[in-house]
Amino acid sequence: MNRLAGMLFALPLAAGCASQPAYEPNPYSADQIVRLLRGAVAPERILYDAGRECISFRVTSDVQALFAAAGAPASFTDALRSTCYRPPRDAAGYDAAGAGRASGRRG
Numbered sequence: 481m482n483r484l485a486g487m488l489f490a491l492p493l494a495a496g497c498a499s500q501p502a503y504e505p506n507p508y509s510a511d512q513i514v515r516l517l518r519g520a521v522a523p524e525r526i527l528y529d530a531g532r533e534c535i536s537f538r539v540t541s542d543v544q545a546l547f548a549a550a551g552a553p554a555s556f557t558d559a560l561r562s563t564c565y566r567p568p569r570d571a572a573g574y575d576a577a578g579a580g581r582a583s584g585r586r587g
Contacts, residue, residue, distance in 0.1 A: 507536040517550035536568040
């Protein structure tokens with residue numbers, strides 16, 4: 481009887497999990513990272529979070545200078561270069577780069 485009760489409890493739980501939307505990463509912008517650095521968040525913590533959420537910019541020499549001015553060591557931007565990249569979304573959440581690929585258009 482205990483086993484049946486456990487299965488009945490697990491069924492609604494599994495159904496509830498299946499109805500949850502897929503997790504959508506929220507990539508960091510360069511401005512967000514500068515604010516975190518200036519707010520004394522450890523570069524290691526930023527790299528960890530960016531590794532989970534990705535970044536929405538390319539690490540250029542200008543970005544590297546911006547991070548250095550905010551107090552990041554050179555190793556920080558080197559590590560950030562290997563972080564996953566997701567194109568930025570507009571205010572409505574529309575991914576223009578992804579939409580072009582999805583429709584077969586290039587651009």
